[in-house]
Amino acid sequence: MKLKIAIQKSGRLHDESLKLLRDCGISINNGRDQLKASAKNFPLEIYYLRNGDIPQYLKDGVVDCAVIGENLLVEKGEDIQILEKLGFSKCRVSLAVSKIFEYDTIKDLEGKRIATSYPMTTQNFLNEQGVNAELHIINGSVEIAPNIGLADAICDIVSSGSTLFKNNLKEVEVIMQSEAVLAASPRIPEGVREILERFQFRIQSVLKGRDFRYVLLNAPNKKLDSIIGLLPGMKSPTVLPLAEEGWSSIHSVVRQDIFWEVIDKLKDEGAEGILVCPIEKMVL
Template sequence: MKQLKIAVQKSGRLNEESLKILKDCGISIDNGREQLKAPAKNFPLEIYYLRNGDIPQYLKDGVVDCAIIGENLLVESGDNIVVKEKLGFSKCRVSLAVSKFFEYDSIQDLNGKRIATSYPVTTNKFLTEKGITADLHIINGSVEIAPNIGLADAICDIVSSGSTLFKNNLKEVEVILKSEAVLAASPKISEDVNELLEKLLFRIKSVLKGRENRYVLLNTPNDKIEAITKVLPGMKSPTILPLAKEGWSSMHSVVNQEAFWDVIEELKAIGAEGILVCPIEKMIV
């Protein structure tokens, strides 16, 4: 029986969030401690626990069929690897940073300077596009210490909250790219295994859609239904049910998480009452 081989980060935050989305897709993994691979109990899938930096090569070689991986790694070393879906977690950016004492006005200030990075391809492409010539020092890990020990004038590295830069007396000066976790497919995936990947992708999209939205129930006077319908379009239109109280109805709909509080405030201003908000586990459209 064919199995879908999926790679995830061996440890760390990306590992935890990757396993969570698979769990939310209804996939149960037998993942004991220190296992390098483990089967799913209820889906034709086998999960591989790999070093983050090794995953692009495993995808290229067809050792794994797909992976949950940071988009930044694909930009750096993921030629011919197809991104099937952006997953919305583990968001970060690849940025240039300099010492807080460095007088930085523009990217031109890095011309002829030394830049330490674990992302030489990404860094060099950005500098070339900007017409900047710099001396790149490739470092694996602890890049942020380079300016403090005189190894480099600047760094190019992953930034999440910026706290690591702050602790090392660095300031972010240029954002090269923004990244998040993605589901990526091997260029060598077979047609029959790709069918399994599409089934997994269908589940993932349903979970992501649910995370992006909230289910809203409210009570409204009947003369306010038209105004509220304009605020609550829902997937097609709101569900409207009559209440036992004459002249009143209950309305059910879906609200996007990003617009949620603005919508709720508008509903209250129109006259909606008894507003209930529920999370959506999965949403199939």
């Protein structure tokens, strides 16, 4: 049996999804313009699908799992389980209006026309806010709608905001934050679940590695306790004596989000020769 995974055929999720598979040690037999490909060294088949079709393929059990935007699951994938947040393709679903639109609160959209490719997400948000508006469903370039008089506002995904800027729009409300996720079909065959668990374990190891840095440093023995206190590591740092008397080498890991803060403190405590290396995988 093989695990069937769907990824976006083209677009912003495609390349990062394939990179994640490579980082998991999975080699793909991927010819040009193929719609399906098999892994050489793991029981896995890839289906390259249109992004908007993936939720239905998951619901129907045509594929066992998928790398997909969280925002699309909210829109089309109710009851589909999210297994892992993957940390790439981050964006937000937002409301935007023309730069000349005098906007103060969401109530300013009462009775207005909103163009969107995410009608369910938009309508649910408007219902929560007690706002009645007319939705125009558009597949494609939503940003043009206010400029051609089709709508007063739009609801769409926003990454950098540059597309809004180019179309003389301003972001006024963030409905939700989104990123790529690993999602599972509710109809996974029992024999495939074990393969999915192995695949998920590999993904977790890759993601943990991205969150940490491996640190090697030299420290005076008289400062070992204070320096070790700054480097908890996975359990505790590794301490090895150096040839030079009175010094030791310390090996540990540091979370990336506090990395520079920790490095500054290590230097203040007398650490020298600090080397920092990326971690490819972290298996706990």
